[in-house]
Amino acid sequence: MTQPGLRVSEAELIRSVCAGEREAFYELVRPYERMIYATAISVVKSPDDAEEVAQEAVLKAFSNLSGFRAESKFSTWIVQITYNEARMKLRKARRHLYESLDGQQECVDGDYWPRDFADWRPIPSELLEEDDVRQAVENAINSLSPMFREVLTLRDMQNLTIKETSTVLGISEAAVKTRLHRARLLLRDSLAPGIDGCWSKAQPYRKVRSW
């Protein structure tokens, strides 16, 4: 009952906004603030630019809300708007560079060979509450090339389905799967050594890698 209940209340909020209640729009958007911000930053990388993109995307969503059709989820719709806004900002800022990047087919064919085979010492999610660990994971994600970072953000961070991810990015589901696979393995490799080889405060310094 909870899920259908939530959907109804979102639909009600949308109706209220369309009827002129602006406060309802903020209520509608509030649960997705982080989702919008994270989508923006996955494309533009800079926190300031991401906030600007997020604001522009939300304002655009407000202006276009009457055109929203319930065939897609509101969350996917607003992520799509955010993604498009972010890409546009990037194009404006780095026109010459980005155009050349767009035309370039980054190679994801062929097998990816993991670089690190040492026993994996789990990074517990509670450690993400520590600034340096969270920063290290965010840096590892930021260092992925855009095609991998975007797919990882939408699928693994925002929990969009493969199909929804393919719609937002305008690529095939097969391409989403291939990029996602590569993104996950690359991220694993870049996190393998950990911070100074030690992820847990409880343990004394111990190298994750044996060499």
Next chain:
Amino acid sequence: MATIEISCVEVWREISNYLEDEISPEMRERMGAHFKTCAHCSAVLDGTRNVVGLVGDGKLYQTPEGFNKRLYKKIQKLP
């Protein structure tokens, strides 16, 4: 019937699909048998599962302080 062995390269190719449970039962069985005996591939699987969990944990890329207030102001200013 004995499980047909699978190479490490084949396992790496399917790690992501294995985590998504998007492989055939037969392939799952072959990979499962491989992980039991191959420490390298187990390390790759453990690490990949771990990073996917971290990315989806909800703690990364938090909105900056004051983000919601600034956004709310923007909405208020809409014509």
